[in-house]
Amino acid sequence: MSGKYKPPFPRVAQLKTAELFAQHLKKENIQLDFDAELTFGADSPFGKAHTLRSGLKIGNSMCILPMEGWDGTEDGRPTELTRRRWRNFALSGAKLLWGCEAVAVRPEGRANPNQLMLNEQTFQDFVELFEFLQTTHFEQFRDTSNLLIGLQLTHSGRFCKPNDKKKMEPRILYPHPVLNKKFGLAEDYPLLSDAEIDSIIDDYVKAAVLAQKAGFHFVDVKHCHGYLGHEFLSAYDREGKYGGNFENRTRFLRDIVSGIRAAAPGLEIGVRMSIFDWVPFQKGPEEIGIPAQVHPYRYAFGGKESGTSADMQESFLFLQELEKLGIELFCTTAGSPYYNPHIQRPALFPPSDGYLPPEDPLCGVARQIKATAEIKAAFPGLYVVGSAYSYLQEWLPNVGQHVLKKGMADSIGFGRMVLSYPDMPADIIAGNGMKRAKICRTFSDCTTAPRNGMISGCYPLDPLYKKMPEYEQLKALKGE
Ligand SMILES: Cc1cc2nc3c(=O)[nH]c(=O)nc-3n(C[C@H](O)[C@H](O)[C@H](O)COP(=O)(O)O)c2cc1C
DSSP states (O other), rough: TTTTTSSSSSOOOGOOOOOHHHHOOOOOOOOOOOOSSSGGGGGGGOOOEEOOOOEEOOOEEEOOOOOOOOOOTSSOOHHHHHHHHHHHHHSEEEEEEEESSSEESSSSGOOOOOOOOOOOTTTTHHHHHHHHHHHHHHHHSSSTTTEEEEEEEEOGGGOOOOSSOOOOOOBBOOOTTTTHHHHEEEEEEEBOOOHHHHHHHHHHHOOOOOOOHHHHHEEEBBOOTTSSHHHHHTTTOOTTTTSSSSHHHHHHHHHHHHHHHSSSSOHHHHHEEOOOOOOOEOOOOOEEEEEEOOOOOOOOOTOTTTTTSOOOOHHHHHHHHHHHTTTOOOEESSSSTTTTTTHOOOOOOOTTTSOOOOOOOHHHHHHHHHHHHHHHHTTTTTTEEEEEOGGGGHHHHHHHHHHHTTTTTTTTEOOOHHHHHHTTHHHHHTOOOOOOOOOOOOOOHHHHHTTTOOOOOOTTHHHHHHTTHHHHHHHHTTTT
């Protein structure tokens, strides 16, 4: 698809000057402000440090977002490829590593057979991974006192593929009118029972205890991207103590948090959440994404019933809940890479199971920045990390600097961009300018590869992945 596709909007690389970039945003009515000039060193907003209420320090306003590589062993341990990715995170220059990657709390909750898993058997591997991050960072930057490292804990719920890369074994909370059909599940597909959920909560707590023992400063109780934590939030139709009213739909969060507080006192807790969601999209005419036709659509947490715009009233209630629980670390994201990737990770080219962008992907970037700013304004006490900046490419530092200066977020999260350009954060701080040859152009190979049973990585730009036979397979798959 990528070879033939001629987007109806300019590529970011063509918007070479601040004037051209500004003109394009204005013409398309995309609300995205940026600083034409960058500051660096001590004056850079990216260099601003923060101390959490617990006294833990974050040395700058740059964050590496969690990104898994589908490259662990089948018993959930890291491989050399996993360690290489984590090494790059530690060397990036960012002082907040938000979760590193999704780590399953039990075998059947894995999103793929090669997802990392934290349990008694794999514990020592995580001790070593944590030490490895610290040592690597220290060798480069001579200071780890202000490096904050979390581990993202997950159960993949509806998107579990624990045993075979091609076989979904979903664990669902309610029959979803669109997603059940999309993924071939009968309307009466069995639901997780309340007792099973109770035991999943126990596993989160056990994993958090191990994460703390391994040295991690915080765990992220993941509530995003359509995985289990996120599905609870839209379990309006579920009966029993985990569904229906808001209190029940957030019980999963509360029970995990109180379990962790009791069993791992002193461990920071963070939450990464899809702050708004939309209806699932699918390929329409000319392969361009169109929304599923369900009216009213009641399952977008943080979304309107139209299915294609945000209404964050309930997201705000969720944030109030976090505040009551004393949680300070919050990372925003949106939607899901499985059913509406263009709102989650705006890209020029879609993953193989996606659709061509129904809008200029800059709209997707702007939408997440605006929603994040609304959250920061309403909850100034939260430390808020924003996501989905990679599509900005050359303009990422300029937009990020503006967001930080205006207090629209506390930290800028970097995802795909650091797969292709791991030392970009260090370059931003040093004022080195962006290295064009390393800039992620959002070809989505990092998502297409795992969708087709391969490991993830930046095939077009990372020299190691470029040489792999998987890259040829990927090209063949895309008809290139
Ligand atoms: C290859 C890949 C793996 C990812 N793995 C995770 C993950 O484990 N946990 C998570 O919360 N998000 C994951 N994400 C989403 C990113 O953290 C991020 O939200 C997304 O890429 C948008 O940010 P960006 O525009 O900087 O790439 C992944 C994204 C990619 C491309």
